[in-house]
Amino acid sequence: MELWVDEPWTRPKEPNRRRLAALSGYHDWPLHDAKAQLSELVRRAREEGPQRITVYDEDAVIVVSAAEFARMLTPSRPGRSLHALLSESPLRDLAFGEEGERSPVRDAGL
Numbered sequence: 760m761e762l763w764v765d766e767p768w769t770r771p772k773e774p775n776r777r778r779l780a781a782l783s784g785y786h787d788w789p790l791h792d793a794k795a796q797l798s799e800l801v802r803r804a805r806e807e808g809p810q811r812i813t814v815y816d817e818d819a820v821i822v823v824s825a826a827e828f829a830r831m832l833t834p835s836r837p838g839r840s841l842h843a844l845l846s847e848s849p850l851r852d853l854a855f856g857e858e859g860e861r862s863p864v865r866d867a868g869l
Contacts, residue, residue, distance in 0.1 A: 777817045777818065778817070778818055779818050782811050782818055782821065785808070785809050785810060785811040785821065786803060786807070786810050786811065787811050787813060788800055788810055788811065788812045788813065789812075789813055789814075789816075790812055790813065790814045790819065793810075793812045793822075800812075800822060801822070804822045804823060804824050804827075805824045805826075808823075808827070809821045809822065809823045809827065810822045810823075
């Protein structure tokens with residue numbers, strides 16, 4: 760017989776199996792396994808690549824090695840400005856209207 764306390768935060772959330780398609784190739788660790796096997800998870804992140812941790816069968820976090828994280832923080836083309844990037848965009852010749860839509864201004868009453 761199961762007993763439930765009548766407080767919503769004590770009940771486990773129903774899994775809705777939300778998985779991000781972009782993360783499908785990574786090793787899947789339920790949170791309880793990740794906690795129990797943290798050393799193995801860290802070893803695999805360093806040797807095999809990013810590791811996915813799920814909570815209630817939903818993607819929660821990705822564990823990556825420090826080297827991979829540093830690589831992600833380093834710009835692929837250092838010294839390039841946002842202006843240069845946008846100037847090379849295939850949409851660079853897209854025309855926008857000169858006049859935007861005006862919204863009414865309200866008094867903030869400060």
